[in-house]
Amino acid sequence: MTATTRDRILDALETLLLEKGMSQVTLESVAAAAGVSKGGLLYHFKSKDALLAGLVRRLTERAEQQLSDAVAKGTSVSEWYLQTPNTDNAADALELALYRSMLATMRTVDANSGPEIDEVQRALAEMLNSWSDGLDTEVDDPVDADIIRLVGDGVYLRALLGLPPIDPDRYRDVVDRLLKR
Numbered sequence: 001m002t003a004t005t006r007d008r009i010l011d012a013l014e015t016l017l018l019e020k021g022m023s024q025v026t027l028e029s030v031a032a033a034a035g036v037s038k039g040g041l042l043y044h045f046k047s048k049d050a051l052l053a054g055l056v057r058r059l060t061e062r063a064e065q066q067l068s069d070a071v072a073k074g075t076s077v078s079e080w081y082l083q084t085p086n087t088d089n090a091a092d093a094l095e096l097a098l099y100r101s102m103l104a105t106m107r108t109v110d111a112n113s114g115p116e117i118d119e120v121q122r123a124l125a126e127m128l129n130s131w132s133d134g135l136d137t138e139v140d141d142p143v144d145a146d147i148i149r150l151v152g153d154g155v156y157l158r159a160l161l162g163l164p165p166i167d168p169d170r171y172r173d174v175v176d177r178l179l180k181r
Contacts, residue, residue, distance in 0.1 A: 006044045009034045010058050013051060018097050027051070049120050056123035059098070060130055067134060077134035081152040082175050084168075085159040100160055148178050 003011065012033035016025050027048055031041040045051040070080045085092045132149055139145035151174065158165060165171070 005034075005036060005040065006054075009036065009041055009044055009051070010055055013055055014098060017055075018094075053119040053123040056120065056127055060123070060127040062095075063127070064130060067131075076179070077138045078148050078179055079175070081131065081135055081148055082155070082178065083152075084155050084165055084171065087159065096159055144178075151178060 009030060012030050013025065016029060016033055025048075027038055027041055030051065031038045034041065041051070045054055067077065067080050071077065085096055087093050087096065132145075135145045135149055136142065139148060155166070155171070166174075
């Protein structure tokens with residue numbers, strides 16, 4: 001299947017973020033890397049913030065597909081949410097690098113600079129909500145769902161920051177306790 005122009009633009013944005021960082025991401029550089037004109041890029045994404053929001057939405061779709069695949073293989077939503085990223089796995093390492101770049105991007109966003117920023121923040125909220133919906137459905141007690149969410153977020157944040165992971169055996173005990181096994 002050939003990539004759509006929109007996919008090529010988002011691919012180019014991902015590559016630029018990973019290889020050069022946010023400081024090198026401009027509409028012009030993304031358009032050039034995607035092999036489209038700036039006008040072609042603006043047809044799909046009306047601004048740089050719309051482009052970033054598009055990337056966040058793409059990451060959301062990937063996460064939803066990962067969750068769907070895991071559930072199809074018998075993993076609960078809670079287990080999926082509590083998994084630790086495997087930095088030895090190329091796909092996980094690439095995903096972490098992309099999320100690091102997105103975090104760096106979000107740090108540059110001034111929440112008061114205009115309505116376009118709201119689009120990026122809205123996309124981020126949609127992402128976090130989509131990950132949480134399954135937990136809220138699966139876990140009867142909303143406090144237990146929040147504890148699972150917070151622990152999973154913390155473990156992922158450790159990986160994003162490049163901090164050493166918690167001892168795997170001890171973390172397995174934490175997961176087992178949270179899942180009441």
